[in-house]
Each structure stands twice: as C-alpha cells, then as structure tokens.
Amino acid sequence: MDCCICGPMASVYRPPRNTICSSCYEGAKRMIIFLNEQEENQPKLYGLKPTPSKGIADAFTRIEEMEERKEEMNEKLGFLESLVVALEDEIHTDILIKPGTGPPIPAHRALLATRSEIFKNILASDECKAPAEDSISLPELTHEELKCLLEFLYSGSLPLEMAKQHSFALLIAADKYDIPFLKKFCERQISSSLDPSNALQVLEVSDACSNGILREQAMNSIVRHVDEVVFSSSYEEFALKNAHLSVEITRALVMQMRDRRDGATLCVEPS
Numbered sequence: 001m002d003c004c005i006c007g008p009m010a011s012v013y014r015p016p017r018n019t020i021c022s023s024c025y026e027g028a029k030r031m032i033i034f035l036n037e038q039e040e041n042q043p044k045l046y047g048l049k050p051t052p053s054k055g056i057a058d059a060f061t062r063i064e065e066m067e068e069r070k071e072e073m074n075e076k077l078g079f080l081e082s083l084v085v086a087l088e089d090e091i092h093t094d095i096l097i098k099p100g101t102g103p104p105i106p107a108h109r110a111l112l113a114t115r116s117e118i119f120k121n122i123l124a125s126d127e128c129k130a131p132a133e134d135s136i137s138l139p140e141l142t143h144e145e146l147k148c149l150l151e152f153l154y155s156g157s158l159p160l161e162m163a164k165q166h167s168f169a170l171l172i173a174a175d176k177y178d179i180p181f182l183k184k185f186c187e188r189q190i191s192s193s194l195d196p197s198n199a200l201q202v203l204e205v206s207d208a209c210s211n212g213i214l215r216e217q218a219m220n221s222i223v224r225h226v227d228e229v230v231f232s233s234s235y236e237e238f239a240l241k242n243a244h245l246s247v248e249i250t251r252a253l254v255m256q257m258r259d260r261r262d263g264a265t266l267c268v269e270p271s
C-alpha cells in the first residue's frame, strides 16, 4: 500500500481519500497521546488549563514549542554551569576540603550548604564551635573522587569517563551527604554498566548504601549468570567479606531452582 505520509508518491497525494500505513497511523496516534499527557502535566507546573491536541499539525506546533523550551533550558543550564569556573579557578573560595589522600581542594561554603543538608549542618556547627576552622575532611574519598564530587556539585553533571570510573565512590558519598540528584545520576550510570563481571561489587555497594533498585538489579544479574559469578575468583573474597549477602545469593539461587522445577512440573502435568 502506498502511504500518503511516508510513501514514495507522498508529495502528490491530496486529501481526503488517501490511505496511511500502519506505522504512520500508530506513530501519529502515539504522538498525540504523548503530547496530551504532556499537556495534562503542564498546568500543574504553570497553572494553565490543559487543551487536548487537535491533530497532527497542532501536534507539530507543540513539538516546535517543546524544542524552543529545550533551547531555553540549555541556555539556563549553560549559565548555571559557569559556577564550575569559580571552582576550577579558585575564585573567592572560603573553605578547604581535605580528602583521605592527596592535596585539599578549595571550595565555597555557600555552594556546599545549598547542595547538601549534611554539609550545611557541618558548616553551621563549625561556625558555632570553631569559627576559625576553614577546612572540612572527607577521609573516605581520594583526591580524584573528591574532585569529581565537587565538579558534580558545581555543574550538576560529570564527563562520562569520570562518571564511569568513580560511580561507586560517588554513590556512597551521595548517600552519606544526602545528595539525591547525585544518587540518581550514579544509579543510572551503575545500572547501565551492570554486567556479570561487576555484579558482586554493585551488590556490595548498593547494600552499603541501602539502594534497593541497584541491589535488586545486581541480585538478578548474579542469579542469571550464576556460573560466571559464583565460580569467579572474586566470589571467594566477596563471600568472606559479605557473609550475609552470600546467604542471600544462595537463597535466591535455591528459589530460582525451585521456580524452574515447579515450572517444569507444570508443563509435564497435563500429559
């Protein structure tokens, strides 16, 4: 069938008795549903009345408007990201952050206090107890990890390589210093790189910071790739360090075996 939208003769078709292919039909329907959902959510943000889409031409106008808003957001983001220059060039810094290893990094009290309630409390108590104190220590982080943490706090993102390399340490820091946006960022990063080779490490870290989402994903990966994980050299070391997690892995494996056996029984029974 020649589609009047995407077919080779599309430019010569004129309404009203033309046909469209199932892909264009489904796409158009889904686009209007998506835009109407967006429209329903928007009034909550801007106090506007929702107006359902009136067709594809109207939907296209809305997509153009969304693109304009995206441009505005990008400009705003670029404007806010310039804060990171103050960190890199040490402009009017007023506190030193000491990592566990390596040299300290100068930063800004006000920024730290706005990004984390925990930092806010640490800095506030410093003012009361020791006004002359001009440094705080984060001994669990190396210099490189601290650099990443600060860059994220100033810019709201991290280059992919840095994010990949330090996502575990940053997830623990996000949990400890209560930085939900960093936690989400690390969750996405770790989840996208989860495979049998790092599943034990993901399970260990997600357990340490009570991250239910990653914990479940790691456990599922271990159960799915049990031979690869349980017979690896790192499993012995892991089991010695994390007895309670090893028990959970064993239970998950037994459950899986039981499910498979029950599934097999169900398949056999009818005959």
Ligand SMILES: [Zn+2]
Residues within 6 Å of the ligand: 003, 004, 005, 006, 007, 020, 021, 022, 023, 024, 025
């Ligand atoms: Zn089509």
